[in-house]
Amino acid sequence: MTHDCSFLEDLSLADDQFSFGESAREGHAADWGADRKGEGVVPDAVVWPESTDDVSAVLAAATDRGVPVTPYAAGTALEGHAVPAYGGISLDLTRMNEVVDYRPDDFQIDVGPGMLGSDVDDYVGPDGLFFPPLPSSGDISTVGGMIATDASGMKTVKYGEVADWVLGLEAVLADGTVVQTGSRAVKTSSGYNLTDLLIGSEGTLAVVTEATLELAGRPRQIRGGRAIFDTLEDATEAVFDAVRTDVDVARIELVDALCARAANDYLGTDLPDAPMVFLEFHANHGVDEEIDLCETIFEDHDVVRFEMSDDDAEMDELWRARRELSYAIPSYDPDLEPQHPGDVTVPISAYPTIVREAKELAAEHDVRIPCFGHAGDGNLHYSILVDPDDPAAVERGKRVYETIIERALELGGTVTGEHGIGQGKREFLEAEHGAGGVEAMRAVKRALDPTDTLNPGKIFPETAEGERVREEGTASGRRESDLE
Amino acid sequence: MTHDCSFLEDLSLADDQFSFGESAREGHAADWGADRKGEGVVPDAVVWPESTDDVSAVLAAATDRGVPVTPYAAGTALEGHAVPAYGGISLDLTRMNEVVDYRPDDFQIDVGPGMLGSDVDDYVGPDGLFFPPLPSSGDISTVGGMIATDASGMKTVKYGEVADWVLGLEAVLADGTVVQTGSRAVKTSSGYNLTDLLIGSEGTLAVVTEATLELAGRPRQIRGGRAIFDTLEDATEAVFDAVRTDVDVARIELVDALCARAANDYLGTDLPDAPMVFLEFHANHGVDEEIDLCETIFEDHDVVRFEMSDDDAEMDELWRARRELSYAIPSYDPDLEPQHPGDVTVPISAYPTIVREAKELAAEHDVRIPCFGHAGDGNLHYSILVDPDDPAAVERGKRVYETIIERALELGGTVTGEHGIGQGKREFLEAEHGAGGVEAMRAVKRALDPTDTLNPGKIFPETAEGERVREEGTASGRRESDLE
Numbered sequence: 015m016t017h018d019c020s021f022l023e024d025l026s027l028a029d030d031q032f033s034f035g036e037s038a039r040e041g042h043a044a045d046w047g048a049d050r051k052g053e054g055v056v057p058d059a060v061v062w063p064e065s066t067d068d069v070s071a072v073l074a075a076a077t078d079r080g081v082p083v084t085p086y087a088a089g090t091a092l093e094g095h096a097v098p099a100y101g102g103i104s105l106d107l108t109r110m111n112e113v114v115d116y117r118p119d120d121f122q123i124d125v126g127p128g129m130l131g132s133d134v135d136d137y138v139g140p141d142g143l144f145f146p147p148l149p150s151s152g153d154i155s156t157v158g159g160m161i162a163t164d165a166s167g168m169k170t171v172k173y174g175e176v177a178d179w180v181l182g183l184e185a186v187l188a189d190g191t192v193v194q195t196g197s198r199a200v201k202t203s204s205g206y207n208l209t210d211l212l213i214g215s216e217g218t219l220a221v222v223t224e225a226t227l228e229l230a231g232r233p234r235q236i237r238g239g240r241a242i243f244d245t246l247e248d249a250t251e252a253v254f255d256a257v258r259t260d261v262d263v264a265r266i267e268l269v270d271a272l273c274a275r276a277a278n279d280y281l282g283t284d285l286p287d288a289p290m291v292f293l294e295f296h297a298n299h300g301v302d303e304e305i306d307l308c309e310t311i312f313e314d315h316d317v318v319r320f321e322m323s324d325d326d327a328e329m330d331e332l333w334r335a336r337r338e339l340s341y342a343i344p345s346y347d348p349d350l351e352p353q354h355p356g357d358v359t360v361p362i363s364a365y366p367t368i369v370r371e372a373k374e375l376a377a378e379h380d381v382r383i384p385c386f387g388h389a390g391d392g393n394l395h396y397s398i399l400v401d402p403d404d405p406a407a408v409e410r411g412k413r414v415y416e417t418i419i420e421r422a423l424e425l426g427g428t429v430t431g432e433h434g435i436g437q438g439k440r441e442f443l444e445a446e447h448g449a450g451g452v453e454a455m456r457a458v459k460r461a462l463d464p465t466d467t468l469n470p471g472k473i474f475p476e477t478a479e480g481e482r483v484r485e486e487g488t489a490s491g492r493r494e495s496d497l498e
Numbered sequence: 499m500t501h502d503c504s505f506l507e508d509l510s511l512a513d514d515q516f517s518f519g520e521s522a523r524e525g526h527a528a529d530w531g532a533d534r535k536g537e538g539v540v541p542d543a544v545v546w547p548e549s550t551d552d553v554s555a556v557l558a559a560a561t562d563r564g565v566p567v568t569p570y571a572a573g574t575a576l577e578g579h580a581v582p583a584y585g586g587i588s589l590d591l592t593r594m595n596e597v598v599d600y601r602p603d604d605f606q607i608d609v610g611p612g613m614l615g616s617d618v619d620d621y622v623g624p625d626g627l628f629f630p631p632l633p634s635s636g637d638i639s640t641v642g643g644m645i646a647t648d649a650s651g652m653k654t655v656k657y658g659e660v661a662d663w664v665l666g667l668e669a670v671l672a673d674g675t676v677v678q679t680g681s682r683a684v685k686t687s688s689g690y691n692l693t694d695l696l697i698g699s700e701g702t703l704a705v706v707t708e709a710t711l712e713l714a715g716r717p718r719q720i721r722g723g724r725a726i727f728d729t730l731e732d733a734t735e736a737v738f739d740a741v742r743t744d745v746d747v748a749r750i751e752l753v754d755a756l757c758a759r760a761a762n763d764y765l766g767t768d769l770p771d772a773p774m775v776f777l778e779f780h781a782n783h784g785v786d787e788e789i790d791l792c793e794t795i796f797e798d799h800d801v802v803r804f805e806m807s808d809d810d811a812e813m814d815e816l817w818r819a820r821r822e823l824s825y826a827i828p829s830y831d832p833d834l835e836p837q838h839p840g841d842v843t844v845p846i847s848a849y850p851t852i853v854r855e856a857k858e859l860a861a862e863h864d865v866r867i868p869c870f871g872h873a874g875d876g877n878l879h880y881s882i883l884v885d886p887d888d889p890a891a892v893e894r895g896k897r898v899y900e901t902i903i904e905r906a907l908e909l910g911g912t913v914t915g916e917h918g919i920g921q922g923k924r925e926f927l928e929a930e931h932g933a934g935g936v937e938a939m940r941a942v943k944r945a946l947d948p949t950d951t952l953n954p955g956k957i958f959p960e961t962a963e964g965e966r967v968r969e970e971g972t973a974s975g976r977r978e979s980d981l982e
Contacts, residue, residue, distance in 0.1 A: 299784020
């Protein structure tokens with residue numbers, strides 16, 4: 015069953031602001047997560063709003079008619095966030111990509127949700143400012159997407175996550191109501207914190223149409239480089255020790271030996287196939303003292319090589335293996351496919367444990383697991399390299415993937431540090447938050463979107479009815495029962 | 499109409515865990531805000547839970563029977579948060595004041611809501627750790643109270659507010675369901691952010707029974723002191739200039755000439771009756787360079803005296819006028835009473851404007867307004883000094899108070915930076931958040947507390963029915979219509 019979206023013709027949208035054409039619709043059927051799994055669902059229409067009023071009109075009309083609306087922007091999410099699970103409208107926000115207001119004296123900028131993260135940095139850079147939580151994917155992902163997942167990045171270990179740098183939002187509720195959350199003041203105790211409720215809600219509660227971001231001043235001293243270790247345990251223990259010693263580090267990234275090998279192959283470099291920790295230090299004073307402190311700690315963990323530079327080109331070269339990792343891993347072995355990209359996060363004291371256990375599980379179940387990630391946050395990124403044509407291996411890989419998630423929870427962590435739940439991790443929601451927590455979340459969803467217009471089929475485990483609809487491959491109408 | 503709370507006898511509470519006695523009830527009728535205004539409401543019973551199970555049992559039973567429950571702890575709120583507006587049960591959480599778990603390697607501590615803020619610092623201090631957002635009142639106010647209002651403190655300019663340092667909560671919903679929010683991981687994108695929804699919700703959505711707080715390492719370099727200016731404009735422009743220049747300051751507090759005079763009178767000191775800025779710098783490196791930078795900026799604004807020390811006793815002495823301000827102001831003139839304690843917050847660029855306008859309004863309406871506050875956050879604390887026996891002056895004072903709030907909103911700020919809405923600021927909620935924003939908040943309240951058991955009569959503007967009940971002075975049953 016498809017949704018009749020012909021009402022779009024009656025709204026005040028220009029002709030080039032909506033399409034029922036196949037190529038537009040198919041171009042909005044998936045995101046990176048769904049692409050990988052071949053799980054796209056083609057929407058019935060695509061709309062490109064150019065204003066808050068456009069968004070409001072589309073949502074009000076869609077809610078009236080029971081048509082699901084799934085926000086879409088860069089499509090770089092890894093858990094199927096932008097897939098229109100039940101068809102309906104894909105609301106493409108990429109045209110709302112302007113700077114609305116810029117107040118450098120207040121370290122604030124108001125931008126549209128479709129703006130690329132790196133464009134924010136480019137815009138404010140001439141004033142010596144930057145947006146600290148920018149994800150590694152910031153040059154291809156949008157501010158709206160980052161807000162939808164409460165994303166974070168390499169610099170989160172020093173500066174925090176996206177939520178820490180959003181002061182307020184303009185957002186449209188399912189019924190078309192426009193709300194302004196937060197304030198331009200740097201702190202407020204006025205009413206419920208709707209800003210942080212919407213951040214990370216993955217487009218299921220409202221569509222963000224403008225965000226007030228905070229900015230930071232660029233540090234006067236930046237040094238970067240890498241450390242090479244003999245064993246993965248040395249590397250993870252060194253990271254833990256540096257973090258608990260409160261070393262002031264701005265990036266501290268783990269890359270395991272398998273990733274190093276993949277990077278060497280991909281880049282044609284001759285680094286040892288050994289665990290590495292990539293580092294960057296930001297400070298206005300004392301950066302060298304912090305580096306010395308870090309090196310001393312790393313020496314306690316038998317660091318083999320510790321290379322640091324203050325030259326941009328040299329830093330780039332030292333970081334190359336880390337930077338190219340997302341290309342290196344998929345090309346590592348043409349027979350193997352990286353499946354189930356995971357991003358569990360644990361308390362830093364548990365980081366050596368989760369990394370060690372991931373590797374033990376891989377050995378035990380005969381799969382390969384490249385491990386890397388924002389180590390200073392306790393954030394482990396991993397995927398399972400398996401031959402996709404070997405069902406037994408695929409099954410073993412899935413089991414390993416799930417076991418790592420379960421162990422992260424047992425260690426006090428979270429099933430996703432920055433990618434979000436989307437479709438891919440719904441089954442783990444209750445394990446993390448308990449039946450009571452999930453029910454409280456569902457109650458909030460029902461309160462703000464009673465007809466389940468906004469991005470249905472995400473975050474919450476699917477009901478039997480939802481499963482049936484998806485298994486039959488039909489883009490059916492949204493099911494209110496999904497929220498029951 | 500009173501509420502029959504005899505069901506408390508049927509729960510598994512010890513005899514000393516609940517009371518219907520007059521002295522216990524009267525001791526829970528007000529907080530600092532209500533004390534000031536003589537607006538206490540006596541609850542029908544007081545309960546002292548000692549465990550999460552106790553809280554859950556009381557809430558479930560109270561919700562079943564339509565009895566309101568108002569959380570209470572230190573009673574230091576300024577806007578009537580802890581006043582049981584419709585009677586019922588005052589839930590006194592001060593016995594839940596233990597450290598539940600402490601993980602210094604992860605910079606984390608789990609504490610009960612009744613723990614005093616300063617006790618957290620005392621507990622973790624031997625490990626070189628501290629809880630950065632501790633409010634100035636931290637030695638008399640509780641962690642639960644700070645979470646209820648999303649409080650902040652003098653060090654917020656460097657470290658952020660309470661919400662920035664809470665990783666997760668255990669909380670009990672109105673129906674007795676216990677939820678665990680957040681995670682021990684330092685970041686998570688898993689599901690809705692219930693943690694930040696509950697923080698600042700003033701006990702209207704859930705009762706917090708345990709909080710996981712993040713801690714910071716104590717800086718190796720601390721310097722403190724004060725700067726004296728000729729004019730208030732010089733002082734506020736200097737603060738703005740220092741903040742926009744990104745001076746790394748840990749406290750930056752304004753005290754106007756009227757406050758300085760009050761402090762001189764109270765302390766018997768002979769400081770000039772002039773505007774002052776109190777400063778503290780925290781760093782691991784380069785603290786002297788930051789102080790020099792600050793002094794240079796302050797010199798551009800004609801600073802008269804700039805005194806800094808690294809000696810604890812000297813710093814204490816330099817800060818004395820600021821520290822004693824909350825005692826000095828009320829004793830300034832026995833004929834005048836400080837009314838309407840305000841804490842508006844604006845973007846830092848608007849701070850000189852809001853302070854100047856507050857003074858102009860005072861002159862225009864012939865009232866006196868001592869102004870002070872966490873200037874670096876754009877946070878202005880003020881009260882209106884008037885003769886309480888002069889109704890015209892009282893009325894003029896109220897008008898000035900309200901006008902400052904309205905101006906703060908026009909300048910992009912918030913009606914309360916850290917005290918919360920409580921009863922006192924409900925009338926401003928819609929001006930700040932719009933009808934749509936308030937309705938979204940009410941929808942969330944209805945979703946999580948459909949019978950309005952938890953702290954009814956707070957945050958949301960009262961309905962006509964609620965007004966009537968309160969005017970008649972009866973502690974009536976909660977009114978579901980208050981949420982309509």
